[in-house]
């Protein structure tokens with residue numbers, strides 16, 4: 001009798017988990033990352049991260065030995081992301097969690113707890129790197145990956161963590177990381193030569209949210225933003241100041257970003273009579289024109305340079 005009740009409750013639990021699993025299956029983030037919750041195929045090492053640029057770096061270093069999943073689908077706002085039941089399942093099967101840190105994964109503790117994986121190895125890529133700005137909760141601005149020099153540091157940390165969880169792959173991880181770092185260094189040189197085409201008095205980048213301080217500092221631009229990392233909108237007084245800055249500096253264009261509502265930034269373009277350019281990609285790898293992190297950066301730099309260099313008027 002007790003056995004029967006037990007069987008019924010087991011059946012109910014199985015049904016419940018099937019239901020939860022089905023609910024969690026949204027559209028796959030991208031063909032490359034593999035759907036969230038998809039078991040690591042052919043014994044590949046399951047590695048989970050928050051955003052698609054980092055998933056791409058993991059893939060560049062890990063090759064076929066790893067199966068990298070980004071929890072936040074491209075085009076979604078990572079700053080207020082809530083994990084799904086499928087994410088919990090993905091984490092429960094993972095060997096490594098690669099966090100960006102600085103408030104980019106506010107859900108991580110809950111997620112690890114729900115997945116029952118207090119043993120999971122977690123690395124935080126921003127740890128120990130020079131931090132700019134305030135970011136959320138005063139921890140600093142999280143968007144380090146938008147400077148390829150930081151991406152080199154990320155790559156080194158990913159390489160070392162993969163070697164630790166999978167020592168058998170050490171030689172492959174080292175050699176792939178070395179190749180990739182070379183490509184990131186080439187990207188850095190290319191960005192410098194591209195930015196050099198923008199006249200010195202036009203190097204102001206007006207964007208929707210505070211994602212570009214690392215990029216701007218490295219390449220000699222000045223960032224002006226409407227919303228902080230948390231998406232908080234400017235006060236009317238701050239907005240008026242930004243309008244004045246755009247006018248005073250004869251800024252030719254302002255930029256919207258994929259995953260963020262373009263309403264306020266396109267209004268700024270209207271109020272100042274400058275061009276509105278959508279969509280810079282902050283963390284959208286896997287969409288059209290951005291199959292990889294390097295492609296994403298090239299797309300962004302070309303967009304920025306062609307909008308800002310213009311013909312002086």
Ligand SMILES: [Zn+2]
Pocket residue numbers: 079143209210211229282
């Ligand atoms: Zn952001």
